[in-house]
Amino acid sequence: MSTATIDPVRAKAAAATASGNGAGSQNGYEPNMVLATKTFDVVGTRPVRHDGTDKVTGRALYGADVLLPGTLHGAVLRSPHAHARIRSIDTSAAESMDGVFAVVTAEDLPPAEDKIVDVGEGDTRLSYVHGNVLAAGKVLYQGHAVAGIAAASPHLALEAASAIKVEYEPLPSSMTAPEAMQPAAELLHEDLYTKEFGERSQAPSNVAEHVQWTKGDAADGFAHSEVVVERTFDTATVHQGYIEPHNVTALWNHDGRLHIWCSTQGAFVVRDVTAKILEIPVSNVKVTPMEIGGGFGGKIPVYFEPVAALLSKKTGRPVKFVMSREDVFVGTGPTAGSHVRVKIGASADGKIHAMEAMLAYEAGAYPGSFVIPGGMCIFAAYDCANVAIDCYDVVVNKPSCAAYRAPGAPQAAFAAEQVVDEVAAKIGMDPVAFRLLNAAKEGTRRADGPKFRRIGCEEVLEAIKSHPHYQAPLEGPNRGRGVAVGFWFNVGLESSCTLHVNTNGTVHLVEGSTDIGGTRTSIAMQAAEVLGIPAEDILPEVVDTDSVGFTSVTGGSRTTFATGWAAHDAAQKVVAEMKARAAKLWSLDPGQVEHAKGVYSANGRSIAFQELAAQSSRTGGPVSATATVKPRGVGGSFSANLVDVEVDPETGKVDILRFTAFQDVGKAVHPSYVEGQMQGGSVQGIGWALNEEYYMGDDGTMINSTLLDYRMPTSLDLPMIDTCIVEVANPGHPFGVRGVGEANIVPPTPAIANAIHDAVGIRMQRLPMNPPAIWSAVEKSRSS
Amino acid sequence: MNSTHVRATINGQPTEFLCEPRHSLLEVLRDVLQLTGTKEGCNDGNCGACTVEMDGRIVPACLVLGVEAEGASILTIEGIAEGSALHEVQRAFLEGAALQCGVCTPGFIVASKALLDRNPDPTEGEIRLWLANNLCRCTGYDKIVRSVQSAACRMQQEIAT
Numbered sequence: 017m018s019t020a021t022i023d024p025v026r027a028k029a030a031a032a033t034a035s036g037n038g039a040g041s042q043n044g045y046e047p048n049m050v051l052a053t054k055t056f057d058v059v060g061t062r063p064v065r066h067d068g069t070d071k072v073t074g075r076a077l078y079g080a081d082v083l084l085p086g087t088l089h090g091a092v093l094r095s096p097h098a099h100a101r102i103r104s105i106d107t108s109a110a111e112s113m114d115g116v117f118a119v120v121t122a123e124d125l126p127p128a129e130d131k132i133v134d135v136g137e138g139d140t141r142l143s144y145v146h147g148n149v150l151a152a153g154k155v156l157y158q159g160h161a162v163a164g165i166a167a168a169s170p171h172l173a174l175e176a177a178s179a180i181k182v183e184y185e186p187l188p189s190s191m192t193a194p195e196a197m198q199p200a201a202e203l204l205h206e207d208l209y210t211k212e213f214g215e216r217s218q219a220p221s222n223v224a225e226h227v228q229w230t231k232g233d234a235a236d237g238f239a240h241s242e243v244v245v246e247r248t249f250d251t252a253t254v255h256q257g258y259i260e261p262h263n264v265t266a267l268w269n270h271d272g273r274l275h276i277w278c279s280t281q282g283a284f285v286v287r288d289v290t291a292k293i294l295e296i297p298v299s300n301v302k303v304t305p306m307e308i309g310g311g312f313g314g315k316i317p318v319y320f321e322p323v324a325a326l327l328s329k330k331t332g333r334p335v336k337f338v339m340s341r342e343d344v345f346v347g348t349g350p351t352a353g354s355h356v357r358v359k360i361g362a363s364a365d366g367k368i369h370a371m372e373a374m375l376a377y378e379a380g381a382y383p384g385s386f387v388i389p390g391g392m393c394i395f396a397a398y399d400c401a402n403v404a405i406d407c408y409d410v411v412v413n414k415p416s417c418a419a420y421r422a423p424g425a426p427q428a429a430f431a432a433e434q435v436v437d438e439v440a441a442k443i444g445m446d447p448v449a450f451r452l453l454n455a456a457k458e459g460t461r462r463a464d465g466p467k468f469r470r471i472g473c474e475e476v477l478e479a480i481k482s483h484p485h486y487q488a489p490l491e492g493p494n495r496g497r498g499v500a501v502g503f504w505f506n507v508g509l510e511s512s513c514t515l516h517v518n519t520n521g522t523v524h525l526v527e528g529s530t531d532i533g534g535t536r537t538s539i540a541m542q543a544a545e546v547l548g549i550p551a552e553d554i555l556p557e558v559v560d561t562d563s564v565g566f567t568s569v570t571g572g573s574r575t576t577f578a579t580g581w582a583a584h585d586a587a588q589k590v591v592a593e594m595k596a597r598a599a600k601l602w603s604l605d606p607g608q609v610e611h612a613k614g615v616y617s618a619n620g621r622s623i624a625f626q627e628l629a630a631q632s633s634r635t636g637g638p639v640s641a642t643a644t645v646k647p648r649g650v651g652g653s654f655s656a657n658l659v660d661v662e663v664d665p666e667t668g669k670v671d672i673l674r675f676t677a678f679q680d681v682g683k684a685v686h687p688s689y690v691e692g693q694m695q696g697g698s699v700q701g702i703g704w705a706l707n708e709e710y711y712m713g714d715d716g717t718m719i720n721s722t723l724l725d726y727r728m729p730t731s732l733d734l735p736m737i738d739t740c741i742v743e744v745a746n747p748g749h750p751f752g753v754r755g756v757g758e759a760n761i762v763p764p765t766p767a768i769a770n771a772i773h774d775a776v777g778i779r780m781q782r783l784p785m786n787p788p789a790i791w792s793a794v795e796k797s798r799s800s
Numbered sequence: 801m802n803s804t805h806v807r808a809t810i811n812g813q814p815t816e817f818l819c820e821p822r823h824s825l826l827e828v829l830r831d832v833l834q835l836t837g838t839k840e841g842c843n844d845g846n847c848g849a850c851t852v853e854m855d856g857r858i859v860p861a862c863l864v865l866g867v868e869a870e871g872a873s874i875l876t877i878e879g880i881a882e883g884s885a886l887h888e889v890q891r892a893f894l895e896g897a898a899l900q901c902g903v904c905t906p907g908f909i910v911a912s913k914a915l916l917d918r919n920p921d922p923t924e925g926e927i928r929l930w931l932a933n934n935l936c937r938c939t940g941y942d943k944i945v946r947s948v949q950s951a952a953c954r955m956q957q958e959i960a961t
Contacts, residue, residue, distance in 0.1 A: 073837065073877065074878050078836075081830075083831075083834075259839075259937055309841075341844070341847075533938060688896075691943075692943060695940035696939050700937070700940075729940075732932035737940045
């Protein structure tokens with residue numbers, strides 16, 4: 017195992033000479049910052065991705081492109097109410113329509129058992145997943161699925177949906193965590209009690225869970241602080257916003273086998289959860305993950321997969337569903353709206369003495385708001401002796417939350433990083449110097465328990481200080497610069513990978529991680545590095561759940577880390593086998609054969625991998641190897657943004673003038689796609705900061721459920737997004753990989769808020785910071 | 801519902817199809833003609849994933865009715881490469897890592913080619929304005945804009961040599 021290590025002397029030198037691709041540069045990239053000392057032949061290069069040609073020619077097949085012979089088309093009837101009791105459902109008119117083949121409601125599902133199910137990034141009660149798939153008894157949000165229809169065409173299915181008569185008894189609704197936490201608030205679930213310190217509350221509640229972590233004595237820390245700042249922040253519900261709507265085709269074959277084709281981040285999650293909901297053996301379900309048009313966490317849950325399966329069983333034909341954009345907004349995702357209070361105290365010399373936070377997140381209709389990861393990350397960048405964090409997971413009448421890129425962390429950072437900025441300003445310290453003085457490092461214990469191993473928080477902050485952006489002056493009225501840091505712990509979970517060596521020296525790589533952003537290639541590159549062959553000679557394929565070992569979701573920034581590790585291990589097994597084959601050719605002991613860069617040698621003789629592969633038939637037959645991993649060496653990732661804005665005080669519009677994203681990725685396996693992750697996460701954060709919001713009417717329904725009104729950033733709204741890759745190798749991974757997908761979305765909202773404050777002196781405590789909000793705040797500050 | 805007979809030229813080929821009056825051109829391309837490279841992201845003209853060229857103009861195929869294609873010449877992503885040779889825009893997207901999930905890519909490539917057909921040497925601002933009809937949620941547009949610049953550069957060089 018070739019573990020990359022960091023050389024602090026070289027690291028300092030690299031930091032001193034670091035330069036990013038400046039805002040002015042148009043073509044070509046200047047080198048990014050590299051702190052890891054180890055260099056590789058394939059890892060760290062930029063080959064063209066293996067699936068690229070199919071994707072630039074329109075040939076790649078996504079879920080909505082599947083069309084089996086005899087397919088029926090589905091539609092979902094959704095609740096128009098935010099909260100209502102279902103008095104009756106009459107499907108008879110719909111069922112009697114020409115071209116309508118079947119209708120299902122919650123009554124067609126097997127009764128929900130009260131057991132725990134793994135839903136990809138954690139466990140939940142099966143009854144919640146079940147209830148979200150098709151509402152039983154009550155609808156808990158506008159968009160909650162009530163019935164599914166299979167018809168001869170998508171248009172007919174929609175017509176049939178509107179012919180289903182549902183009698184509702186509307187109930188009072190709670191749309192925010194503070195509302196739902198009121199004792200008088202209408203309960204969403206009569207059987208939901210607050211889980212608190214290992215106990216269950218006496219009475220049912222909309223608060224599903226209260227978690228508290230303490231470290232040291234926060235009250236004492238505040239007593240010893242000369243500067244204390246406390247503020248409260250709120251963020252609106254936002255959506256992951258992937259361009260491809262959810263889709264599924266299900267075929268319940270007459271032999272009892274269920275085959276599902278869909279767009280998912282976790283084919284095995286779809287397999288396992290669908291089997292549990294339908295009460296069929298997991299071995300009877302095969303899921304083929306099609307190309308996926310974005311997910312960001314939002315394509316982990318199961319929505320209409322079991323509904324399509326039931327309709328297929330009823331009709332004996334394949335049944336296909338594709339969501340409309342409105343369905344995506346009201347029926348899937350989103351991420352939690354939040355209410356966060358942060359209090360930070362420091363002494364005049366800049367040392368933070370106490371940090372306190374209360375986070376209440378909106379889980380949507382079912383528990384699971386990701387408030388706990390939010391609490392784990394909120395102060396992770398700081399080495400502080402006295403910390404108290406309280407997290408509340410609160411159900412409200414909105415769609416059930418799904419993960420969204422570092423789920424929970426951006427809302428927490430929006431609050432914490434603004435208060436950190438304010439404390440630094442009050443002390444009179446530079447915001448980066450203040451963060452560096454208090455930065456978490458190896459050995460720092462987080463309030464939620466884990467002690468950091470080697471991390472790159474200080475290196476990321478040093479990278480900011482030495483970046484040309486930081487040193488460039490910013491002039492002009494209403495312009496400001498902001499900085500913020502972010503953290504995501506990343507996950508490991510489980511992965512499998514198989515390699516098959518072809519006789520022409522190429523290698524088929526079989527894996528089960530859905531490829532959302534080029535991971536086929538970053539996984540293949542790790543196998544190529546071990547085998548000593550070009551990345552192009554590995555032919556990676558993402559296959560169905562029958563054809564590869566169990567692989568957890570593409571999520572938690574784990575795919576290049578963990579599935580790449582499985583590829584590394586499988587490749588090592590191939591190397592061992594190839595040594596044995598060479599030994600056989602030369603009548604030697606395998607222990608006498610050495611391998612370096614794809615060449616096997618012993619006693620002055622040598623043979624290249626390709627030649628050895630060509631002789632596999634003569635040396636014992638085909639060469640294949642499989643490896644499975646459940647890695648423990650997960651390395652968290654720190655990120656930071658430096659952003660310059662210009663605020664128009666007359667309209668409230670904020671323009672991003674310059675944006676630089678910094679991130680410790682451990683090792684950038686394919687730097688282009690690492691930059692791409694950093695740029696994409698940054699821009700999602702910019703949208704979250706400035707525009708995006710579920711705009712809810714008084715009746716609890718979403719008013720802006722189109723991509724015109726839910727305004728995600730366009731190319732015209734943005735400058736180039738400069739990146740500075742920081743590589744503090746993760747000692748827990750063969751190539752030092754930490755993961756890159758998520759930490760980058762954490763700092764944009766506070767960095768932009770801090771820049772707005774720097775520009776016009778207003779402190780924004782609510783997201784989004786859209787023109788009306790900025791304009792009002794500027795007007796208010798002018799009049800006071 | 802009665803179907804209408806429509807004749808159009810699609811990717812250079814004379815094509816006939818039947819469609820209902822309510823079918824969009826997007827439905828015709830994907831469901832009738834199996835040209836599934838054109839993607840649906842919103843079905844109301846706001847994401848650009850279904851961008852095609854129709855009689856020299858780029859349009860979202862979801863906002864055109866299938867029957868409106870009568871007599872029209874339509875270019876989709878499937879018609880951008882010439883034989884086995886990729887268009888410079890396609891090559892630039894591949895080499896510049898301008899795609900992650902790839903579902904918006906066909907729309908971006910059709911739109912970018914149309915831009916370069918009209919304006920062989922666009923500024924960054926002109927590229928950003930032209931592509932503002934196309935949403936990408938993965939890349940933050942940086943590598944897309946750079947790839948269009950790089951395709952423009954190469955196409956200029958080809959003309960020069």
